[in-house]
Amino acid sequence: MKIKPLDILSKYYGYTSFRKGQESIINSIINKKDVLAIMPTGGGKSVCYQVPALCLEGITIVISPLISLMKDQVDTLKVMGIDAEFINSSLSTTEYNQILENIELDKYKLLYVAPERLDSMEFINLMKTKNISQIAIDEAHCISSWGHDFRPSYKRIPYFIKSLNIRPIVTAFTATASDEVKYDIMNILDLQKPDVYITGFDRENLSINIVKSSSKNRYLLDYIENHKNESGIIYAATRKEVESIYEGLLKRNYSVSKYHAGLTNEIRKENQEKFINDEIQIMVATNAFGMGIDKFNVRWVIHYNMPQSIENYYQEIGRAGRDGEASECVLLFTPGDVHTQKYLVEVGIDNPERKRIQYKKLQQMVDLVYSNGCYRKSILNYFGDDLEGKCDNCSNCLNEGEVVDKTLDAQKVISCIARMKRSFGATMIIDVLRGSKNKKVIEQKFDSLTTYGIMKNYSAEDLKTFINTLVAHGFLEVVENIGVRGSFPTIKLNEQSMRVIKNEIKVEFKESRVTKSRYVENELYERLVELRSEIARENYIAPYMVFGDSVLKSMSSTYATTKEEMISISGVGEIKYEKYGNKFINIIKEYLLEYGIDKESNTKKLNNNEDGEFLFVNTDIKLYEKLKELRLKYAQKEKTMPYRILSNNTLKEISGRYPKDNIELNDISGIGPVKIDKYGKDILEIVNSYIKENNIDTLWKEKNKLKVVIDGESRKNNEIALDLLNQGKSIEYISEELETSISTILGYIYDYVKEGQLINFKLNLKDFYNNEEKEIILDACRAFGEEKISVIKKNLPDYIKYESIRAVILEKYLEKMGYNV
Template identity: 70%
Template sequence: MKEKILNILQKYYGYKSFRRGQEDIINSILQGQDVLAIMPTGGGKSLCYQVPALCMDGLTIVISPLISLMKDQVDSLTTMGIEASYINSSLSSEDYNQILENIVNDKYKIVYVAPERLESAEFLNIIQNKDIAQIAIDEAHCISQWGHDFRVSYKKIPSFIKKLKTRPIVTTFTATASTEVRKDILNMLDLIEPKIFITGFDRENLYINIVKSSAKNKYLLEYVENHKTENGIIYAATRKEVEKIYEGLLKRDIDVLKYHAGMSNEDRKINQDKFINDEVNIIVATNAFGMGIDKPDIRWVIHYNMPQSIENYYQEIGRAGRDGEKSECVLLFTPGDVHTQKYLIEMGTESVARKTIQYNKLQQMVDLVYSNSCYRKSILEYFGEVMLGKCDNCSNCLAEGQIIDKTLDAQKVISCIYRMKRNYGLTMIVDVLRGSKNKKVLEAGFDKLSTYGIMKDYSNEGLKTFINTLVSHGFLEIKENPGSRGSFPTICLNKQSLKVLKGEIKVEFKEVKVAKESRNKNELFEVLSDLRKAIAVKEKIAPYMVFGDATLLSMANIYPTTEEEILNISGIGQVKYEKYGQSFINAIETYMADKNINKSELIKKEQNNIDETEGLNKDFFEVKTDKNLYELLKKVRAKYARIESIPYHMVMNKNTLKEISGRYPLDTEKLSDISGLGPKKIDKYGEEIIEVVNNYVEENNIKVNWREKKRKKLIIDGESRKPKEIALDLLNQGMDVKSVSNKLETSVYSILGFIYDYIKEDNELHFNFNPSIYYCEDEKELIKKSIDKFGEDKMRDIKKSLPDYIRYESIRAVIIEKYITA
């Protein structure tokens, strides 16, 4: 089966290996298991249900709320030679009837269906008599009222599945699901013992840039001028704002499109198609645009207004860089954005429960904007994914600037709020601090306060930003008016406020300056891009459906002129080679002749660059596990573990086995370059390991190309996270400490150490953890006394002072409990 799915991957999609998590998801589906897969936008969700659809007998039905996505996906599948179609409200009666007839005649492998169509008696009568292999539910978060995009129509899905004569495999996919949303998906869709996959929310190629500035328009115009040759989306919160930005860009002779609900369906479709087909590079839109747009080469996304939730924000920036190339996401923020979103919440729903959820999500988005810590880390932690350290790819991590002590200004604000006696809104506080002659200020007698006019040096917007920053860092709190939720929020003091006022804690923020940069592509890329556009126009498909930007960039750098060379490029499979390959080879050969480029000299120069990069600059050493050899090595390890009566990982941990399986060391000298194998272990186990590896290599005719790892960082199967990060991620996904210990083949004490390190950095735990299961009460008292005597960092001294029956993990658990209950 593995060979079959790899052949499908290569033939149709042009890839030689799967992205992280895809292969495991596909294997589970092919084994007949229901699946919940949470993968980042652009992480390859559609491939996870499309590949099984091509492997299995019968029809796969994909339920999606997105008309534009259906057309995109079906066009892409058809271009690859896969029979597919869709059913939604955009079809004429004639087209609809033809598709139903084709389903009856088993023409399709995959059919996309809007959830509203599931109640159609005509559709159900036909489907009930077909062999349905898989129901794939895309955008599965839409079933949950806790989600940012709740759709009532998704509640019809379980009853539809129950009406089928035989229940198919049910697979669900989403990019943005909090813990509450995941529970809803599992419960409301009636998944049966599902395998849950969380491949990670991180999109490392996206540079996250949040700009807090009142000069939005100036920034936008400068940015667009620097990036107008690249594909980009500008999001605005309202139709009025979209029109204003659109007109402003047109006046400056910038070719731009617009998209919002106030336009006719036909005009929206025309503009969307123009953008997808690269006729115009830039579109200004409300957030309805882009849902399901599978365009991979969007290089930047600008939010002119702050979105309503972190889910909305992360999904919308996820439309950039789906091809894996570096892309930028800019959020332009002013405090007025918060009021706009509150107005939209009030106008958007009458449900009090729904409003409560939306206001909470809005506050979390505000906190993100005002945060001085790594933006990516904050977003990932919101989704329950742990990230240690900084990402070094967001404006907070990379911004030039220094930490500025703002304690004195914070004390002025807090003192003013204290003297105003009762809670007021942000505008009133700012007016008092800036010495406004506002009628309400004077009537309340606030001009008599010692804090009146004490912060005149701040601009109105600047002071609002500063106070909001104090709120987001917990130095102040926002309190909603119970009589009118969200309409009249006031600002009040808390325990942290008093500590600042007394000088017990400092208030420090980073003042930043952000640089802008643009990308350039070489001349051959432009030639190939023009050819791609011509083919796309002729075939009436989007240019990226021919080849994506990343594929063209590879061609422009490698100059492939043979079938073998071009098929080695990611994104070019046999089907696409047969359709387009020779045309691109001809264009490359013509370009090389015109520019007098010598291929052999080019290859030699490229190889020198590769050697230099690998020798001097490459910090990572990547290894892919040979699973068959890995299983053989596990048997060797198990044998010695039994002989020595020790746990498996004390012989060799699983990463050592994986590294051996992926590198094929054939003698003891090479074995010494494997992580986790010192001279003693090589002396004990080395001979048998080498024998197993040599036999395996010989039996499978493997040509071993040995490379020294030396001091480079080892990455196995694309997993670059440290054990600590993996452990915390697994705990956040609901796994208990013992299970994580078994999975990572490390001690419970080590896992507790990871938890300790995390909470010691003032991080909040997002998973349930009960330290008391690791000790009894009499042990706890002894441990606490020893900790008081030696200090919590002196583990060895603490252990020596205690009775032998008290374990290291008991000590660690007592220390952790102190932080949790503090």
């Protein structure tokens, strides 16, 4: 009987439907057609050749460039109960011979092979005798010398295919390929009338943020502190930069490792495996790291330096959110990044034509950085893909900052370049515009130009950014003097420059700011994550191979406690349920029992309220998560933190009381008429749809003068904060959990101690100020008194935060009371 691909997908992978494009590709392969598939990273390329491998008679050979990629994929297949193995340089002679023996005995359905192994006559002669159903080439762009990651070893693949007695189906997969690379793949591999699939390059779950800032390190530290419970990758352009970032984060006690070509193979392998296995949360690396790694729960990728091309950039950010969950990609940019990449091109590429192409790609990357339009649209257009309208998930689309008319400043720059008579580099132009006394400026007599010093109000860096923005928008042109020793790029005028001077067109740019988001998990989810880690350690596999984050979230929100409920969750499947299902069910049952949760109504049992003082509300987790998503969209749109839109407790109260109209919504704590006008329509639409979809019988009860108690939590914020401190939680953690400022938490501690209470928890108050700030704050305290915080703040420099003032005052008082701080 013919095996159906959808049955395989359900049984082994736990999915009930294919992703976009997968089914068509699989059907082409099953019908014995060669295939070239260009699919976005995380789009499910491996399923496209693995499912046919299980449908077709014989063995499928997968050619893959990285050892770590092979191991990850083979381990995942084995966990799913599929016979698979790999051959690469990591195997001992005994292991290699055993695998050859098993191939002889037809024990495998999939065999992963490094391209370097295709030179082995022993291997070739063995494969000539086998029924090979398919040869799948992963990361197929590596075969093109014009691709961004060319590997000479890939040139062996066509000769291996031709050496076989019977030509199998040949399939090629890649995430990024220009037209030039696409034709190279088809021609070099000699694909026979291939079905070509381009499923689209868009990764909708990735937000794209480009930050043009001179304070990269400050931004990076703030971002990591705000996302310290998530897994992320930091890419830097050089080994030196990687080491510097790594040391800085290690010193601050973050869970971090590093990866670059200066480390030994053993150290690189060890560090990568720790990252994949969730033993460390942050990887700092050059772009050598991560190609093809199957770590599904990377929640963010930060580029500390701009990459050399849009292909590099898009492949590297593709390592985030492979599980389909929302993830963030941040590019930190300063103009110096361009010089770094130009240097790397000069020292890394000898061929003049390849160097010219790389410079063109670099300029396209610079243009993207300085673009005011939708970043996603620009990237997709680069790959020949279209996006209608805005994506509403990049920093340009989400930023509603006003468009600023920069025509006059542009005219000043253009006039200066025109008066300098010939092309010069940006540095010389900046020196003239800012009125520099530089020797070269004086020698050229540029100090006599009418444009000399007319832009003194700009800093050198801001003026460089402005000139680069003019280049990116086509108002100026860059001339690359390639092949000339000691050459540097110069800037010249073009037709658009002249139109600006004549006031025929305006120069308008949008001034942008980037917001940051927070992500908080629920308690049941954390317990399931812990169980997953235990299972992974016991079986020597990566945690995601057990279940992905999205699967655990579904378990925790639906309270799945039966086989049917587990199997219905996307990503479980029969094979994994048999292996792990009962263990996860037991944890969920324990949680339900511990908190007295009535699973049928998805709410916690209410305590008796005989005195009529309280209105007990129980969070509906699934509805609460939907409301959080809505809140995040508004927060991004309004460039603010989510809790400033509505607090967690307000969302929980909405989810537990199910208001159906504006009158009922007005009875919810923390919302009010103004916010109802802004957000009410969307909130009610979500609530009413949810009630209808889940057939929920709601019985509305007016709050009146009753005190709302959510999930049985009747303590005040200061009581919760002090309890958490006694449990060993950090002030930063509590601030995030309670959605209140660090300054407020420090105030709670100060008031508690002033009441004569003893504290037994550790405080690291020096984290909130430096010695210079401490002296300034103490002077202000002596002048205005320690109790008048707002007066002290008003009389201090703006850069000193409330939390610094609170920390200094609290530390002084604790020392007075005899505490060792």
